[in-house]
Amino acid sequence: MARDNIFAGLEIGTTKVCVVVAEARHDNTLKILGVGNAPSRGIRKGEIVDFETAKRCVHDAIVDAEERSDVEISEVYLGISGGHIRSFNNRGVVVLEEGREEIDEQDLEDVRTNAREVSLPMEDCVLHTIIQHYYVDGQDGVLNPLGLFGKKLEADFHIVYGIRTRIQNAIRCVKELELETADVVISSFATAQAVLDKNDKQLGALVIDIGGGTTDFVVYVEGAVKQSGVIAVGGDHITNDLSIGLKIPSARAEKLKIEEGDVTLGNAFPGETIVLRDETGFAGREIERETLNQIVHCRLREILEIVERQVEADQNLNYLGAGVFITGGSSQLRGIEHLASEVFGMPARTTAPLPLAGVTSAFEHPQFSTAIGLARYAHLVHLDRPITRGILSRTMKRLTGIFRT
Ligand SMILES: Nc1ncnc2c1ncn2[C@@H]1O[C@H](COP(=O)(O)OP(=O)(O)O)[C@@H](O)[C@H]1O
Ligand SMILES: [Mg+2]
Structure with missing residues (x-):
């Protein structure tokens, strides 16, 4: 990765570690060369809780991205999340x-x-x-x-x-894999670069990234970042509620949520049930579809309402001309757009990263919004737009300096 027109974005998410490698082209567009993934372990609510385990996951995702993009990665733009932000x-x-x-x-x-x-x-x-x-x-x-x-x-x-120490943990993870951290970027800010265009930012937009252990949001008003936040609740909490509420194992609850979950209430026929088949270690049983949907609905409504209250408290709700954009893995829950429109009282849509050259349908998934956004952010810095350069670089020197020796 000696060429300075190639960027890598690294998201250490609660569910997966994702690495996007992208190339800036002569016409100032960005081309995705490859995306690497690995399931996360040792990460809780967006933060590293088991360093060696998390490091192995980051390593696996980096290797995967290198193989897919045919680029040897030497430096990454690192996404940061967590309830401490x-x-x-x-x-x-x-x-x-x-x-x-x-x-x-x-x-x-x-x-x-x-x-x-x-x-x-x-x-x-x-x-x-x-x-x-x-x-x-x-x-x-x-x-x-x-x-x-x-x-x-x-x-x-x-x-x-x-x-500081929590941010340093993520940086150290990268450092110990013999990689440089070019910059640390809050995940929500990166995500916005993937899902909003200039016009959306100008009109005013709220981006909500509902991942596994966190929900990250950012508000743009008149083209500027007006508010940002991280809530330590995400899709894993829905799975957990299902596991407890329906008395089924967590892995089964996750599968049920993805295959059958719907946040719309009153959609099921009265008495409609879903048969959970026998699986290893788990005796099959029937559950009521409406009960399933109610559990999913309640938790998702709670997440959206927390964001709504924070945006309202900062008096930004009336400046979102382009509406609400929902992304991240949990944005794939059926009926989420309708529920979000109701909670925010304005149009809300789910979104994957905006089209980029080289982004085949394989990457057009809301789970990749942050990592693709990190590559876009890197590209913006490279183009020397007057966003946050300079100060970030110095922040980085300060943060990484401790690990130099
Ligand atoms: N099709 C789907 N429907 C509903 N939820 C989903 C779906 N696919 C993934 N998820 C949920 O998305 C979450 C992971 O999202 P992701 O953005 O990858 O998280 P993170 O960035 O925190 O690692 C998990 O809670 C998972 O259960
Ligand atoms: Mg994420």
């Missing part, structure tokens, strides 16, 4: 000193630093400082203040932070 919005201010009137690179750095000067708990570190809007001498709508005349530069940022 928090965020807030803050404004930075810089006043140019006497005799200087033109805004330069240093002012842009200074306004960013100023916005980050908020006291965080000792154990936390900043992951992202994402620019929202610039203002020069009170004038808003400034897209790029560099080179403009002005005395006062202000800027709003979305700042994401998390517990």
